[in-house]
Amino acid sequence: MKSTGSKHEQRSRATRAALVAAARPLFGERGYAGVGTEEIVRAAGVTRGALYHQFRDKTDLFDATVQAVEAEVTGLIAARVTATAADPVEALRAGARAFLDAFTEPDVERILLLDAPGVLGWRRWREIGQEYGLRLVTTSLTAAMTAEAAAARPVVPLAHVLLGALNEAALMVAHAEDPVAARVEMTEALDQLLDGLLVQG
Amino acid sequence: MKSTGSKHEQRSRATRAALVAAARPLFGERGYAGVGTEEIVRAAGVTRGALYHQFRDKTDLFDATVQAVEAEVTGLIAARVTATAADPVEALRAGARAFLDAFTEPDVERILLLDAPGVLGWRRWREIGQEYGLRLVTTSLTAAMTAEAAAARPVVPLAHVLLGALNEAALMVAHAEDPVAARVEMTEALDQLLDGLLVQG
């Protein structure tokens, strides 16, 4: 369990990690614009000088925070998908449910769905989502389609609209007056969407 | 063509309209955070005092701008839907195409899809979308479903995921390297989504 790199690199990684760890709950609670850099560095136990040495600007720190959150939730979802890998169609449904659960967490929703597109721009947002989540969707979708012997269709645009539907469903559930009932509703709606894609030839 | 109301009211409406009209292209070009109130009031030919007299704060002006844009694009889409109202299923598809065209405009995309959720919060964003767009989707969807004799399903959650898919599709098309090809692709993907909902019993 030896840390690698020179002492300078170790120190850099430590402060970067501390800043991201401190920024995540703050950004998740009050949004990107609602929390200043001073509060972040105080929570991280460093100064603003350290922040602006490690990150180009505030959005760069936010970018790193987004990546951290995305990596975390993708890991959770992937675990549930691979656990159901025996049945590809059911794995796809399980992935949708896991997605709903993960993105319904208030801080995840705020960071990944509400603030990230506006702050980082759609291009960068989608780039990160591509790196982490969309890959999982496309592979699951192709596996399910081949297993179901559905007509081979361009899978990438389908994956995109699916991801959009998933995002919207998560936002729906998160803000419903009755989240439990909403989760059931949206799960059914998503299942119908998936069935529609897989059933017809 | 007489204007109604007292001179005070007329003046208020005029400055409100001037501010929204001035804010719209600026917010659409450089985003909510990228343009200051001073620039807006200068473009509108008033001062910051007028702005903060007519609107509670900057987000309140942005709220009004969002509503203006939404009203405009909804009008465009509704026109194309009612023009195809004879065939409800085809009207639904026409609505999807009109949606893609409208929300692909860069300023519309930036204001309604990228900035609005983060600035106004999801709740308020969806409230506005509900008032203008979602109503159109649900009515079109129910008309198509009854015409197609598809199984009656809870239409509201379906309309939500559909709207999410439409949002995502518009963002896709807007940022594709080849927007023309992307529009074809996404139109097909959306048609498949709609077919899947309408065909199966």
Place this chain on the structure above:
DNA sequence: CTACGTACGTACAGTCTGTATGTGAATTTG
């Protein structure tokens, strides 16, 4: 040991938002 690069702290300048106060025109009232 010397010279330099790296990580970080501090002080400052510029910008922006929201508010408090002043002013003239419009409306109401005695």
Place this chain on the structure above:
DNA sequence: CAAATTCACATACAGACTGTACGTACGTAG
């Protein structure tokens, strides 16, 4: 119709925040 009041707006100001310039201590290379 004149006085008083309200309304729309202009101006000046206070507070906060971001990004940068500069200084410093520690680690590293020659």
